[in-house]
Amino acid sequence: MLSELIDLPPGPLISLVGAGGKTTTMYTLAHELAQRGMRVITTTTTNIYFPRPGETDTLIVSSETPPLLKMVNAAWKQHQRVTVAAKVIGSGKIAGLQPHQPYELLTKSGAHVVIVEADGARHTMIKAPAEHEPAVPPQTNVALLLMSAAAINQPLSAEVAHRPERVAAVLGINQGDILTPARIARLVVSEHGGMKNIPEAAKVYVLITHAAEERRDEVREVVSLLKRAPQLAGVLCSGQPGAWFLNQSL
Numbered sequence: 001m002l003s004e005l006i007d008l009p010p011g012p013l014i015s016l017v018g019a020g021g022k023t024t025t026m027y028t029l030a031h032e033l034a035q036r037g038m039r040v041i042t043t044t045t046t047n048i049y050f051p052r053p054g055e056t057d058t059l060i061v062s063s064e065t066p067p068l069l070k071m072v073n074a075a076w077k078q079h080q081r082v083t084v085a086a087k088v089i090g091s092g093k094i095a096g097l098q099p100h101q102p103y104e105l106l107t108k109s110g111a112h113v114v115i116v117e118a119d120g121a122r123h124t125m126i127k128a129p130a131e132h133e134p135a136v137p138p139q140t141n142v143a144l145l146l147m148s149a150a151a152i153n154q155p156l157s158a159e160v161a162h163r164p165e166r167v168a169a170v171l172g173i174n175q176g177d178i179l180t181p182a183r184i185a186r187l188v189v190s191e192h193g194g195m196k197n198i199p200e201a202a203k204v205y206v207l208i209t210h211a212a213e214e215r216r217d218e219v220r221e222v223v224s225l226l227k228r229a230p231q232l233a234g235v236l237c238s239g240q241p242g243a244w245f246l247n248q249s250l
Contacts, residue, residue, distance in 0.1 A: 011112075040113050061087060100137065133197075136197045144205050145194040155177065156174075170192045189229045207238065
């Protein structure tokens with residue numbers, strides 16, 4: 001399980017950025033930690049879809065911190081997993097909190113862990129953030145940088161990448177150029193790419209999703225390059241949602 005492969009410090013404030021399965025990963029991790037008896041808050045600092053059945057025990061909505069704290073503290077009497085949002089918006093989505101609020105929830109609501117989806121990618125495989133992204137809480141002590149293995153060796157386009165013009169600028173390439181393993185690894189660890197706004201003290205893991213058997217060689221090459229990055233605590237891969245393995249298993 002993912003919760004067994006990452007090293008969680010006391011009082012984990014976990015932020016997910018990048019592309020390729022952040023929401024699924026957030027709820028999967030929350031389920032695993034709740035199974036271990038932890039009280040878990042899932043939330044966002046961007047916009048995400050309304051939770052589906054089974055992804056959370058209850059949804060609490062308020063943009064103000066004092067009411068949130070009161071409602072979340074009361075919710076623990078019945079629930080282990082609580083999703084928090086500022087408001088419900090159109091198209092079946094919920095709007096997230098301000099970046100300072102997740103830490104207040106962690107320290108004042110009775111939660112053992114808070115997990116934050118801090119980035120949007122519009123269901124693409126890889127991304128580079130705009131100037132205002134990602135909205136990572138400054139007290140984040142675990143950062144999960146996601147990307148989909150399906151992007152490896154694909155031409156850079158809007159079908160593959162969210163903000164492809166930003167990817168091109170970060171890498172110094174043109175749209176249509178191939179996203180080679182070396183380019184993808186460089187994007188993930190770039191301060192203008194995957195590492196943008198990640199606190200210096202946070203433990204950082206790269207999570208590669210959709211690492212199916214037919215992509216194993218490509219993924220192995222990306223992992224080999226990423227393992228040279230001193231700022232990373234580890235690289236994990238998943239062939240299907242919820243099934244993670246260490247890079248040594250490649």
